[in-house]
Amino acid sequence: MSWQGKSILVVGLGHSGRAAAAELARLGARVTACDHQTLEGEELAALAKAGVKLILGGYPEIGEWRPELVITSPGVPTGEPPLAAARELGIPIWSELELAYRLLPPGVKVIAITGTNGKTTTTSLCGRILQEAGLPAVVGGNIGIPLVKELRDIKPGSYVVCEVSSFQLEAITSFHPRVAAVLNITPDHLDRHGSLANYIAAKERIMAYQEAGDFIVLNYDDPVTRAMAARARGQVLYFSRQERPPQGSWLEEGVIYYDLGTGKPACLCHREELSLKGSHNLENSLAAVLVALSLGVEPEQLRQTLRTFPAVPHRLEPVAEINGVHYINDSKGTNPEATMKALEAYPNPLILIAGGRNKGSDFTLLTQQMAGRVKHLVLVGEAAPELEAAARKAGLTSIYRARDFAAAVQEACRAAVPGDIVLLSPACASWDMFKNYEERGDVFKALVLKMRDAG
Template structure:
């Protein structure tokens, strides 16, 4: 693809937009990077992250008129309904995203993984499987490293393992992974997609361009995901924790196992997994399926699955203080994800929940909170909404926090020896933090401050 002298508007100055701008400028394109946020909202300053030839338009979007731009690249967090995108489409100017742009430059085969929950864990685990099998593997995408920054370094003998979101898939047109995995589909991002039908359609784009020689790995236990099978152009491989499938990757007599052509191939005992919870067992089954269809066999699968200890901000053990375990599950950004976190523990839980609601309903979540949580600490923009849902579900022990630090302090005060203090907010972080990663890092920082307080003889953090 020749970008020299092409005029490109990149919308959204986050990680993806910066990566695209740097890449295109390096190819000789004339790049304008725009964002609704003012210049003083960015730290470090954007200019320090970009080559000097990238023009910045901040605080507003430029108007897209005929003859000004040849291409518009939209960052995943930017809705496709904003004026410059609509104007570009009306003028017939191509609109794409970083994932699609990078795909067109890719020479290595791709394993792409999506789903409402479990994407990061499964993508990381799939990367471990192929690295352990001796294949040079890049793990990138929504997991934190934009594909565009690394794609040209990998060739046909290598592998690209990508976490992809519904936002990224919305702007794909030719994207065709060799293996496409959908882990589950539950309500999320409805504030962006509008309804479940649109959300489901965005997820299904992951396999839309596949052919007969490609694979779709689908969760048989999730009805919305299972029902996509007839739409898949390639070969469907189901994984299931609950059903005794004749073909696919299953739990059989306590073992993760692959069933293929009438034969069962045991991989390893489910108890050998180091990542806790039934949902992580499902993630491991999905990862094993991705490895199996591309030739990784039992011994190599078992080694990777047994070695893998999880990812940062997803049921991440932080510390134990006075017999209380502190767990960082900041990546629990919707009720379904946080329900899976609650189900991973048998001990009494002090739960920190709240943030920005993404259009989700908390009713089912609060029914499980009533069953599993001893104390609920609510915080953030939708604290009142969560508290109302909790009281309607019959949750009685609710503590309202003024800010995030206050939430950690109050959770610490409420905890008893044998409890788990669990940060699994069921909400996005954007009301208080730039990302769930920043929220998780702050939680870990505050927990380590509690440790220092205890070592010095103090009782708790100061407000």
């Protein structure tokens, strides 16, 4: 496809929007990029220098202009004016993921990971397994590096392991992963999708363009993902912590087994050999096992990576031990279910820092699980009043409302005694106080390390 001279509108100038605009300009397209916010910075200046027309602080009217294609960033709601106008006019709308897929060199095998929780860990683990098996693999997508930004590092015939979000999947028209995985589905982003049914439908689009020779990896223990098998075109592989599925990977008496459909189960390793701890990471590892085996990775090589793979940043990431108190950064816990999994990971008494912007979640089950696990709850951000009400209803009494994030970390430190764990796992988005969860986690780590260095 020739991009020379094509008129293209990029909506949203976050990471993926900027990357898409830059790549399209490099390919010779006539690019207009817009954002409802008034933004500035070196990257935007570079886009303008590259010939991208920037419209900031609002959106253009596209009725008379009629661009040939609209690229939408994942953070832009589908009802925003330029997207609604494009649909009315019959103008194609692609996500940055769809654009990157269409620009991939020939012979690239795509592995796509989605789900409510565990995407980043599983994507990173799959990438590491392939790389350590000697396969040329690039990791990107929603994990923090837009896939379109990595195109020049992707060689013909290589592998691309990408984390994909429901927002990205809403606007695909041909995205075709050789192996796809849906790790789990729990209510999330309902403020964007409007209903759980819409959210599930967006996630299921990961397998919309798969074919008979492809693989779809599904969580057998999750009834929502398990039901997706009925609509799968590719070969279905299940993973389970609770029972042996028809074909896939599972845990039995502390041992991980697999069977890709031969009827002859094989032992891979003992659960205790996994470097990643916690029941949620067991699920992530079981899914990664199926991705790797379906691509021909040898079991012994797979075992080696499972034994040595480190925790990913911002997901149950150890930060420091200060006076016998362990500080854990789980800033990527942006919904109640993620925080519930974090609470399950530790037997120690917990001081939990939570709060931020609610994405339409109900905190009832989370606060019920806090009872008996969380000795002191520190709340911060927009959702603090809602979290506090749910926590008190669940019977928690030791609750502190911090004026800001730094005060929350100070309070958690004050309340902790040797043997405790201070856990940042907000159960909320970061956007009321930070640009993203990464910035929130980095600030937490900096505050903790400053306390440590102060003695």
